Amino acid sequence: MKPRNVSDQCYKQGLCTWGVNIGHRQLWTKLKRNREYKNYSQEMLELAVELVQNDKLSARAAARQFSIPKQTILNKVHNKHNKSVGCPPRLPAEEEAKIVKVLIAAANFGCSLTKLDLLVK
Structure with missing residues (x-):
């Protein structure tokens, strides 16, 4: 059921968030987003970057051929965003x-070690 204050276009694209009042609380509902996330393998990305670096394909052509975003390929070619994520x-x-x-x-x-055994040794 679509809430009254949500436009049809927003509702169809799945981009809206709205709240529904239930007593004194507000229940928030979030619809599914249409964006796809990383649907390519690391090997395909490395191959695309190698082809772009060797001037065998342009970044745009590699993006089309391997279904990888052009900016992702260019970031890898120019060594941008190459830090690992999270704590060292x-x-x-x-x-x-x-x-x-x-x-x-x-x-x-046949001798199992516990976490405490590892910390002591």
């Missing part, structure tokens, strides 16, 4: 690999 890892990769080896060796001997 607390353990270096080498230490993590050592811990994994110890855990696998302990499991092979």
Whole structure:
């Protein structure tokens, strides 16, 4: 059911948010958005960037061929937004690999280690 204050165009496109009063509370309803998010693989992106860097395809042609946004390809070509998302890892990769080896060796001997065992050692 469409609320009275929402236009037909907004309602059909799924872009509106509205509130419905239920007693003293307001219940917010959000409709589904039409935008698609990252529907390409990392390998396809790397291939598209490589073709653009080697001047075999333009960014626009690569975007059309691989169904990747043109600006995403250009950002990768010009090394923009190349930082990783989130906090940096607390353990270096080498230490993590050592811990994994110890855990696998302990499991092979039939001795399971707890989190406390790992923290003590």
